[in-house]
Amino acid sequence: MYKSNLNNLSLRTVLLLGAAAAVGFATPALAQQDQSNGGVETVVVTGSLLSRADVETPSPVTILTSQSIQASGLTSTADVVRSLTSDNSGSIPTAFGNGFAAGSSGVALRGLTVNSTLVLVNGRRTANYPLADDGERAFVDLNTIPLDAVDRVEVVKDGASSIYGADAIAGVVNIIMKDEFQGVSGEAEYGTSEHGGGTMDRMSAMIGYGDMAADRFNAYINLEYEKDDAIKVGQRPFPFNTEDLSSIGGFDENNTTSIYGKVAPTLLSNPSNPLTGSGQIGNYQVLSPGGCGPKATQTDHVPGPPGVGGIDTYCEQDTALYTDYQPEQERYGVYSHMKMRFSNAATAYMDASYFQNQVWVDGGPPSIRTTAPIVTSNIALPAYLATGVKNPYNPFVNNNLACAAVGNEAADHSATCPDALIGYDFGDIKGGGYENDRVLQATVGLKGDWQGWTYDTAFVAAHSWLNTVNHGFLNYPQLESDIENGTYNFLDPSANTPAIRQALAPDLTKVSTTDEDSWDIRASHDLFALPGGEAQLGVSVEVRHEATFDPDLNPGLNALGLGIAHTIGNRNIYSASAELGMPITSTLEADVSGRFDHYSDFGDTFNPKVGLKWTPIPQVALRGTYSTGFRAPSFSENGTAESEGFITLNPCGASAGGTNFCINHAGDDYTKAYGFGLLSTANPNIKPEKARNYTFGTILTPFADIDLNGTVDYYNITKTNVIAPGNPGPAISAAFAGTPLPAGYTVVYDAPDPSFPGLTPRPVVIGSPYINASSLKTNGYDVNIHFGTDLMDGLHWSSNFDWTQIMAYQYSPSPGTTYSYVGTEAPYELSSGAGTPRDKASWANTFNFNPVSVTGTVYYTSGFAETGIDATGPTPMPPPSTAYYSSAICADGYGLYGSTLSRFCKVHAFWDFDLTARWHVSDSVDLFGSMRNVFDTKPPLDAADYAGINYNPTYSQDGIVGRFYSIGVSFKN
Numbered sequence: 001m002y003k004s005n006l007n008n009l010s011l012r013t014v015l016l017l018g019a020a021a022a023v024g025f026a027t028p029a030l031a032q033q034d035q036s037n038g039g040v041e042t043v044v045v046t047g048s049l050l051s052r053a054d055v056e057t058p059s060p061v062t063i064l065t066s067q068s069i070q071a072s073g074l075t076s077t078a079d080v081v082r083s084l085t086s087d088n089s090g091s092i093p094t095a096f097g098n099g100f101a102a103g104s105s106g107v108a109l110r111g112l113t114v115n116s117t118l119v120l121v122n123g124r125r126t127a128n129y130p131l132a133d134d135g136e137r138a139f140v141d142l143n144t145i146p147l148d149a150v151d152r153v154e155v156v157k158d159g160a161s162s163i164y165g166a167d168a169i170a171g172v173v174n175i176i177m178k179d180e181f182q183g184v185s186g187e188a189e190y191g192t193s194e195h196g197g198g199t200m201d202r203m204s205a206m207i208g209y210g211d212m213a214a215d216r217f218n219a220y221i222n223l224e225y226e227k228d229d230a231i232k233v234g235q236r237p238f239p240f241n242t243e244d245l246s247s248i249g250g251f252d253e254n255n256t257t258s259i260y261g262k263v264a265p266t267l268l269s270n271p272s273n274p275l276t277g278s279g280q281i282g283n284y285q286v287l288s289p290g291g292c293g294p295k296a297t298q299t300d301h302v303p304g305p306p307g308v309g310g311i312d313t314y315c316e317q318d319t320a321l322y323t324d325y326q327p328e329q330e331r332y333g334v335y336s337h338m339k340m341r342f343s344n345a346a347t348a349y350m351d352a353s354y355f356q357n358q359v360w361v362d363g364g365p366p367s368i369r370t371t372a373p374i375v376t377s378n379i380a381l382p383a384y385l386a387t388g389v390k391n392p393y394n395p396f397v398n399n400n401l402a403c404a405a406v407g408n409e410a411a412d413h414s415a416t417c418p419d420a421l422i423g424y425d426f427g428d429i430k431g432g433g434y435e436n437d438r439v440l441q442a443t444v445g446l447k448g449d450w451q452g453w454t455y456d457t458a459f460v461a462a463h464s465w466l467n468t469v470n471h472g473f474l475n476y477p478q479l480e481s482d483i484e485n486g487t488y489n490f491l492d493p494s495a496n497t498p499a500i501r502q503a504l505a506p507d508l509t510k511v512s513t514t515d516e517d518s519w520d521i522r523a524s525h526d527l528f529a530l531p532g533g534e535a536q537l538g539v540s541v542e543v544r545h546e547a548t549f550d551p552d553l554n555p556g557l558n559a560l561g562l563g564i565a566h567t568i569g570n571r572n573i574y575s576a577s578a579e580l581g582m583p584i585t586s587t588l589e590a591d592v593s594g595r596f597d598h599y600s601d602f603g604d605t606f607n608p609k610v611g612l613k614w615t616p617i618p619q620v621a622l623r624g625t626y627s628t629g630f631r632a633p634s635f636s637e638n639g640t641a642e643s644e645g646f647i648t649l650n651p652c653g654a655s656a657g658g659t660n661f662c663i664n665h666a667g668d669d670y671t672k673a674y675g676f677g678l679l680s681t682a683n684p685n686i687k688p689e690k691a692r693n694y695t696f697g698t699i700l701t702p703f704a705d706i707d708l709n710g711t712v713d714y715y716n717i718t719k720t721n722v723i724a725p726g727n728p729g730p731a732i733s734a735a736f737a738g739t740p741l742p743a744g745y746t747v748v749y750d751a752p753d754p755s756f757p758g759l760t761p762r763p764v765v766i767g768s769p770y771i772n773a774s775s776l777k778t779n780g781y782d783v784n785i786h787f788g789t790d791l792m793d794g795l796h797w798s799s800n801f802d803w804t805q806i807m808a809y810q811y812s813p814s815p816g817t818t819y820s821y822v823g824t825e826a827p828y829e830l831s832s833g834a835g836t837p838r839d840k841a842s843w844a845n846t847f848n849f850n851p852v853s854v855t856g857t858v859y860y861t862s863g864f865a866e867t868g869i870d871a872t873g874p875t876p877m878p879p880p881s882t883a884y885y886s887s888a889i890c891a892d893g894y895g896l897y898g899s900t901l902s903r904f905c906k907v908h909a910f911w912d913f914d915l916t917a918r919w920h921v922s923d924s925v926d927l928f929g930s931m932r933n934v935f936d937t938k939p940p941l942d943a944a945d946y947a948g949i950n951y952n953p954t955y956s957q958d959g960i961v962g963r964f965y966s967i968g969v970s971f972k973n
Contacts, residue, residue: 043055045057045061045154046061046120046123046154046155046156046160046172046174047059047061047156047160047163047164047172048163048538048579048581048591048593049163049522049524049538049539049540049577049579049593050524050536050538050579050581050591051454051524051536052581056613056621056623056699056711057591057611057613057623058589058590058591058611058612058613058623058624058625059156059157059158059160059611059623059625059695060156060157060158060623060695060697060711060713060715060782061154061155061156061157062084062086062154062155062157062784062802063152063153063154063155064080064152064153064154064155065151065152066150066151066152066178068800068844069147069150069153070918071844071846071853071855071916071918072844072855072857072914072916073855073857073914073916073930073932073966075147075189075200075202075226076142076143076147076226076331077142077143077145077146077147077150077175078094078105078142078143080147080153081107081142081153081173081175082105082107082142083842083859084107084109084155084802085782085802085803085804085840085841085842086109086110086155086157086171086782086804086840087107087108087109087840088108088109088110088111088804088806088836088837088840089108089111089112089113089809089821089827089830089834089835089836090108090111090112090113090114090133090137090827090830090831090834091106091107091108091114091831091834091954092104092105092106092108092114092133092139092831092832092954093105093832093947093953093954093957094143094326094327094329094359095325095326095327095947095948095953095957096831096832096947096953096954097323097324097327097359097361097433098361098363098947099133099134099831099832099947100131100132100133100134100135100565100643100645101129101131101132101133101134101139101141102131102359102361102433102435103131103141103143103327103357103358103359103361103435103437103466104129104131104133104139104141104142104143104357104435104437105141105142105143106129106133106139106140106141106142107119107142107173108170109155109157109170109171109173110157110170110171110715110717110778110780110806111778111806111809111836112169112170112717112719112776112778113133113137113830113831114133114137114139114831115133115136115137115138115139115167115631115634116167116168116169116170116631116689116719117139117167117168117170117171117172117173118160118164118166118167118168118171118172118173119139119140119142119172119173119175120164120172120173120174120175121145121174121175121177121441122174122175122176122177122351122443123174123176124443124458124460124518124520125460125462125516125518125544126140126145126439126441126460126462126516127140127439127441127462127463127464127514127515127516128140128141128464128514128516128548129141129437129464129466129514130437130464130465130466130512130513130514130548130549130550131435131466131468131512131550131565132550132567132634132636132643133831134643134645134829134830134831135565135567135636135641135642135643135644135645135680136634136636136637136643136680136723136725136770137634137636138548138634138635138636141357141437141439141464143329143331143357143437144331144333144355144356144357144437144438144439144464145175145355146177146222146224146333146335146353146355147224148187148204148206148222148224149177149178149206149222149224149335150175150176150177150178151176151177151178151179152176153173153174153175153176154172154173154174154176155171155172155173155174156168156171156172156174157171157695157713157715157782158171158625158627158693158694158695158715159171159609159625159627159628159629159691159693159717160172160609160627160629161595161607161609161627161628161629161630161691162577162579162593162594162595162607162608162609162627162628162629163540163577163579163593163595163609164595165542165573165575165595165597165607165630166597166630166631166632166688167631167632168629169629169630169631169689169691169693169717169719170717177335177337177351178220179339180208180212180218180220180339181206181208181218181220181222182208182209182210182211182218182220183207183208183972183973184205184206184207184208184972184973185205185206185970185971185972185973186203186204186205186206186970186971186972187202187203187204187205187968187969187970187971188202188203188968188969188970189201189202189203189928189966189967189968190202190966190967190968191930191964191965191966191967192964192965192966193231193961193962193963193964194936194962194963194964194965195235195236195962195963196231196235197229197230197231197232197235197325197326198228198229198230198231198326198961198964199228199229200226200227200228200229200966201225201226201227202224202225202226202227202968203224203225203226204222204223204224204225205222205223205224206220206221206222206223207220207221208220208221212339212341216340216341217338217339217340217341218338218339219336219337219338219339220336220337221334221335221336222334222335222336223332223333223334224331224332224333225331225332226329226330226331226332227329227330227331228326228328228329228330229328230324230326230327230328230360230362231324231325231326231960231961232321232323232324232325232362233320233321233322233323233324233325233949234321235325236325236960236962239941239950240325240938240939240948240949240950240951240960241320241321241949242254242318242320242321242949242950243255243318243319243320243949244318245943245950248903249899249901249903249904250897250899250901250904250943251650251673251897251898251899252316253672253673254316254317254318254319255316255317255318255319255367255425256299256314256316256423256672257314257317257367257368257369257423257424257425258292258295258296258314258315258316258317258423258424258425259293259295259296259317259365259424259425259426259427259493260286260287260288260290260291260292260293260296260315260317261286261287261288261315261422261423261424261425261490262284262285262286262287262313262314262315262422262423262424263284263285263287263381263394263395263396263420263421263422263423264280264281264282264283264284264285264312264420264421264754265280265281265282265396265415265418265419265420265421266278266279266280266281266378266380266418266419266420266421266754267281267413267414267415267418267419268380268382268409268413268419271382271409271410271413272409272410273480274379274380274381274382274480274483274484275374275375275376275378275379275751276378276380277378277379277380277419277421277754278378278757279378279752279754279755279757280421280754280755281415281418282396282418283311283312283313284301284312284313284314284423285313285314285395286298286313286314286315287393287395287422287424287490287491288315288491289491291315292315293315295317295321295427296315296316296317297315297316297317298313298314298315298316299313299314299315299316300312300313301313301314301668314423317425319364319365319425320364320949322362322363322364322365322431323362323363323364323949324361324362325948325949325953325957325960325961326957326960326961327359327360327361327362328359328360329357329358329359329360330357330358331355331356331357331358332355332356333353333354333355333356334353334354334355335351335352335353335355336351336352336353337349337350337351337352338350338351343448344449345448345449345450346446346447346448346450347446347447347448348444348445348446349443349444349445349446349447349458350442350443350444350445351441351442351443352441352442352443353439353440353441353442354438354439354440355438355439356436356437356438356439357435357436357437357438358434358435358436358437359434359435360432360433360434361432361433361434361435362430362431362432363430363431363432363433363472364425364431365425365426365427365429365430365431365472366425366426366429366431366472366473366474366505366560366561367423367424367425367426367561368422368423368424368425368426368474368479369423369424370474370560370561370675371674371675371676371677371750371764371765372560372561372562372563372644372646372675372677372748372764372765373554373557373559373560373562373563373564373644374476374557374560375748375749375750375751375764376476376560377750377751377754378421378751378752378754379421379422379483380419380420380421380422381393381394381419381420381422381483381490382394382409382413382419382483382484383396383397383403383407383409383412383413383417383418383419383420384397384406384407384408384409384412384413385409385484385485385486386409386484386485387485387486388406388407388408389405389406390403390404390405390406390407391420391486392486392491393420393486393489393490393491394419394420395420396417396418396419396420397417397418397420400416400417402416402417403416403417404417421754422490424490426472426474426493426504426505427493428493428494428496428501429471429472429474429501429504429505430471430472431471431472431473432470432471432472433468433469433470433471434467434468434469434470435466435467435468436466436467437464437465437466438464438465438466439462439463439464440462440463440464441460441461441462441463442460442461442462443458443459443460444458444459445457445458445459446458452525452526453523453524453525454523454524454525455521455522455523455524456521456522456523457519457520457521457522458519458520459518459519460516460517460518460519461515461516461517462515462516462517463513463514463515464513464514464515465511465512465513466511466512466513467509467510467511468508468509468510468511468512468553469507469508469509470507470508470509470553470562471505471507471508472505473505473508473554473559473560473561473562474504474505474559474560474561475503475504475505475506475558475559475560476558476559476560477558478503478504479504479560482500482504487500488500488504508553508554508559508562509553510550510551510552510553511551512548512549512550512551513547513548513549513550514546514547514548514549515545515546515547515548516544516545516546517544517545518542518543518544518545519542519543520540520541520542520543521540521541522538522539522540523538523539523540524536524537524538524539525537527580530582530583530584530585531583531584531585531586532582532583532584532585532586532587532588532589533583534583535580535581535582535583536579536580536581537578537579537580537581538578538579538580538581538593539576539577539578539579540575540576540577540578541575541576542573542574542575542576542577543572543573543574543575544572544573544575545570545571545572545573546570546571546572546573547569547570547571548567548568548569548570548635548639549567549568550565550566550567550568551566551568552564552565552566553565561675563643563644563645563646563677563679564642564643564644564679565642565643565644566640566641566642566643567634567635567636567639567640567641567643567682568635568639568640568641569601569635569638569639569640569641570635571599571600571601572599572600573597573598573599573600574597574598575595575596575597575598576595576596577593577594577595577596578593578594578595579591579592579593580592580593587614587615587616588612588613588614588615589612589613590610590611590612591609591610591611591612592608592609592610592611593608593609594606594607594608594609595607597630599632601633601638602632602633602638602687602688605630605688607627607628607629607630608627608628609625609626609627609628610625610626610627611623611624611625611626612624612625618701618704619700619701619702619703620698620699620700620701621698621699622696622697622698622699623695623696623697623698623699623713624694624695624696624697625693625694625695626693626694627692627693627694628690628691628692628693629690629691629692629693630688630689630690630691631688631689631691631723632688633686633687633688633723635682636682637682637683637686637723637770638682638683638684638685638686638770639682640682641681641682642679642680642681642682643679643680644677644678644679644680644765645677645678645680645829646675646676646677646678647675647676647678647828647829647833647871647946648673648674648675648676648944648946649673649674649675649676649732649871650673650896650897650898651665651670651671651672651673651674651736651762652671652898661736661762664756664759665753665755665756665759666755666756668753668755668756670753670754670755670756670762674762674764676732676763676764676765676766677748677764677765677766678725678728678765678766678767678829679746679765679766679767679768680725680767680768680769680770681767681768681769681770682769682770683769683770683771686723686770686771686772687721687772688721689719689720689721689722689723689772690719690720690721691717691718691719691720692717692718692720693715693716693717693718694715694716695713695714695715695716696713696714697711697712697713697714697782698711698712698713699711700712706789707786707787707788707789707798708785708786708787708788709785709786710783710784710785710786711782711783711784712781712782712783713781713782714779714780714781715779715780715781715782716777716778716779717777717778717779718775718776718777719775719776719777720774720775721772721773722772722773722774722775722776722811723770723771723772723773724770724771724773724813725768725770725771725829726742726744726745726768726769726771727773727813727814727870728745728766728768728829728871729869729870729871729872730742731745731747731766731768732763732766735747735749735763735766736760736762736763738760741766744768744769745766745767745768746765746766746767746768747763747765747766747767748763748764748765748767749761749762749763749764750762750763750764773811773812773813773814774812774813774814774815774817775811775812776809776810776811776812777808777809777810777812778806778808778809778810778822779806779807779808780804780805780806780807780808781804781805781807782802782803782804783801783802783803783804784800784801784802784803785799785800785801786798786799786800786801787799787800791847794849794850795847795848795849796847796848796849797845797846797847797848798845798846798848799843799844799845799846800843800844800845801841801842801843801844802841802842802843803839803840803841804839804840804841805838805839806822806836806837806838806839807822807838808820808822809821809822809836811827811870819869819870820869821836821869821870822836822838823836823837823838823862823864823865824836824864824865824866824867824868824869825864825865825866825867825868825896825907825942825944825945826867826868826869826870826871827868827870828868828870828871828896828944829868829870829871830870831947831954832945832946832947832948832952832953832954833868833944833945833946833947834945834947834952834953834954834955835864835868835907835945835952836864837861837862837863837864837955838862838864839860839861839862840860840861840862841858841859841860842857842858842859842860843857843858844856844857844858845857850920851919851920851921852917852918852919852920853917853918854915854916854917855915855916855917856913856914856915857913857914857915857916858911858912858913859911859912859913859914859958860909860910860911860912861909861910861955861956862909863906863907863908863909863910863940864906864907865905865906865907866895866896866897866904866905866906866907866942866943866944867895867896867905868896868944871896872896895944896944897943897944899943903941904941904943904944907940907941907942907952908940908941909940910937910939910940910955910956910959911935911937912932912933912937912956912958912959913933913934913935913937914930914931914932914933914934915930915931915932915934916928916929916930916931917929917930924971924972924973925969925970925971926969926970926971927967927968927969928967928968928969928970929965929966929967929968930964930965930966931963931964931965932958932961932963932964932966933958933959933961933962933963933964934963935963936962936963937958937959938959938960938962939951939952939956939957939959939960940952940956940959942956948960
């Protein structure tokens with residue numbers, strides 16, 4: 001079995017890192033610029049092996065320059081990349097602290113999830129994040145890529161498998177570092193939210209030396225650091241600080257178990273097992289002698305259990321207040337590079353980097369009642385401890401003179417001296433987690449010219465290792481022992497020693513790793529003259545080794561509330577590609593490319609691409625591409641892997657038979673929304689995803705003497721053999737109905753409802769292996785308009801508008817069944833349940849009146865219906881033109897949340913306006929500042945989203961942060 005970790009880091013990686021450290025500097029493997037085209041500077045643009053004089057290729061490419069990044073005021077690579085309007089469904093925000101890939105951030109172009117967007121650094125692959133999104137999707141963590149050394153970000157927004165191979169179905173994000181730097185520069189920035197929390201401290205420094213023309217070398221080193229404080233849920237207003245939305249017509253989903261506890265008389269059906277409470281035989285009462293304290297509210301439930309009069313009394317607690325909107329995060333690292341020209345035809349380069357990203361996530365207290373991996377809903381305190389004495393924490397026995405002081409649990413517990421069905425949150429045990437991701441990468445390469453060939457060859461070694469520490473998960477064997485022996489004090493938690501707490505909820509730790517080692521050579525050569533110029537041939541050969549080792553955090557399945565997640569796999573890939581660029585005439589160019597890949601774990605694949613660009617008049621150019629692509633199965637999908645994720649399921653919703661479940665169970669605790677497990681297992685016979693991708697667009701430059709240009713590009717992508725978990729909707733419905741499940745599915749049921757033990761229990765886990773589903777189709781278009789002009793002497797205005805619209809997003813889990821996701825909160829079971837908004841746009845305007853520049857940027861994300869057909873099944877949905885989207889009442893069953901009020905049927909659009917300013921004080925000093933979310937826009941209500949408390953952190957995190965101020969200073973000598 002393959003195992004990768006820090007201790008057995010590959011020899012190649014060690015040697016490269018040692019060499020880079022010895023040199024102290026390195027250089028990015030950036031495709032070279034040259035002056036060979038008649039004195040015109042040429043550049044290799046992402047998505048091609050060939051050099052060209054312009055960046056407008058047959059493929060749509062967006063370029064974010066360091067100047068535009070600086071003007072945006074964004075301070076991390078993750079924020080910059082995820083601000084792209086083409087980033088959509090499946091995008092991962094760092095704020096999603098409870099996800100499978102907690103602590104990370106990923107980009108999902110075209111809404112095709114993070115595993116269909118290829119992220120490169122300097123044109124080459126880097127190591128993936130060691131944790132897979134939803135336990136399935138491999139991706140690069142943008143938090144571990146430095147920003148201050150970035151020269152530009154190039155984004156290819158069509159399929160690029162013909163050049164780069166797997167994962168480039170939706171496009172490529174290539175983060176390109178500075179090629180040279182001389183002098184000394186530094187920057188410091190401080191920021192804070194107007195509403196408290198989220199304070200930011202950021203610093204960076206860069207030192208460079210050497211002139212390529214005079215010294216034949218250049219080297220620099222960049223260091224950067226950023227610390228972002230947490231924002232606590234209690235620091236923001238209603239409705240984002242509570243799970244109780246009853247005051248606005250929603251549900252009260254606050255925990256009916258609390259740190260003060262509740263107990264009801266019961267009888268253990270198996271006296272030796274505290275899990276076997278057989279149902280209530282009396283009313284609930286508060287366990288704590290002091291009643292409900294300041295963190296909870298006393299609640300009475302009327303009527304009591306069937307056949308028993310009276311009122312159940314318990315403490316209702318809002319455990320959301322223990323959690324974060326924004327986790328505490330600390331990032332720092334070093335990036336260094338060096339290049340040295342040996343001759344006019346050969347330049348050696350080296351680079352080395354280390355980056356560390358730490359994230360601390362706070363969580364609520366652990367509950368004694370869970371549904372995974374052990375169902376503890378019927379757990380009870382026995383009448384007598386294992387020593388035979390009365391249980392001091394069972395109020396039905398402890399103060400009951402009718403109960404013997406010493407007894408035998410198997411014989412003496414009865415309705416007179418009953419056991420105590422318990423609901424309890426451990427307020428003295430803190431929940432949460434810590435992720436520390438570190439990435440080491442080194443590149444050694446050589447580029448230049450030889451016999452008419454322009455070449456670039458490099459060896460890259462990247463290693464990521466992630467330390468995970470989770471706390472607050474109860475160990476069931478220890479819990480069972482503590483209950484039977486009376487070790488844990490439920491009445492006075494302050495009396496418990498640290499040793500008792502640590503034994504009951506030990507820290508869960510693991511180290512997960514990924515490796516990406518590669519060697520490649522890329523070369524191009526002029527072939528022959530055409531009327532439009534020289535035809536070029538580009539070729540490349542690549543060898544890669546990929547590996548993942550992610551052990552289970554809960555290998556014995558003893559930690560309550562924590563599912564399964566482990567992935568192990570490794571493979572070798574051998575690839576060859578070729579590209580032919582032909583300027584057929586001065587107005588027509590064609591580009592043809594293809595790539596062959598051999599994977600050691602599933603076989604071979606070949607993917608071609610054809611692109612055309614026609615410029616009939618200087619003001620207008622038409623372009624288009626057609627390509628095929630593929631995504632290799634991740635190790636989670638075809639290796640040694642299992643993963644169990646959780647969604648929030650409302651038993652009273654459509655998937656559970658509507659209101660029938662609530663009526664049958666009299667609306668008791670059993671009908672509250674709860675964590676529902678989705679278990680997926682690897683399938684060694686899974687096939688790669690395939691894709692067909694075409695684009696068509698136009699480039700407009702209407703005036704030769706006016707800085708005005710624009711592009712409009714249509715894209716159309718069809719994925720087949722889509723790898724996905726089995727659709728759980730029909731299985732969930734069948735489980736609630738008590739009918740047979742679809743073939744291949746498994747179900748785990750909860751313990752019976754204590755109030756209604758004769759009714760069918762609710763399901764708590766649905767399981768299935770990964771499958772190749774039928775297809776996914778999406779299409780839409782991108783619009784970009786740039787304008788610049790001098791408004792008056794010394795005042796320049798530059799404007800840039802980007803807009804992406806997804807026209808259709810249709811998933812077919814099986815032939816004949818099609819789900820439409822666009823404009824809804826589907827795919828709800830994907831990542832953070834963030835949905836697929838139809839439109840995203842940004843509009844940046846910069847006014848430069850030297851020495852001051854001011855930039856205002858508007859960001860827009862359209863609203864969507866709060867529905868998720870992948871979670872609720874194929875319930876009918878009205879067309880967007882009906883009153884469903886505007887009336888006061890929406891049809892029952894359409895909403896994920898379950899309420900029919902309009903505020904819970906649609907998530908409204910989110911607007912955000914950011915303002916930045918920079919004052920060039922002198923030749924060496926700048927002062928700058930920003931105000932993000934200038935109008936303090938609150939996020940739209942999204943009660944169904946399970947990544948945030950009643951809001952959607954994927955698209956409206958700036959709304960929950962609120963108005964944010966920052967100020968900084970930079971210098972350069």
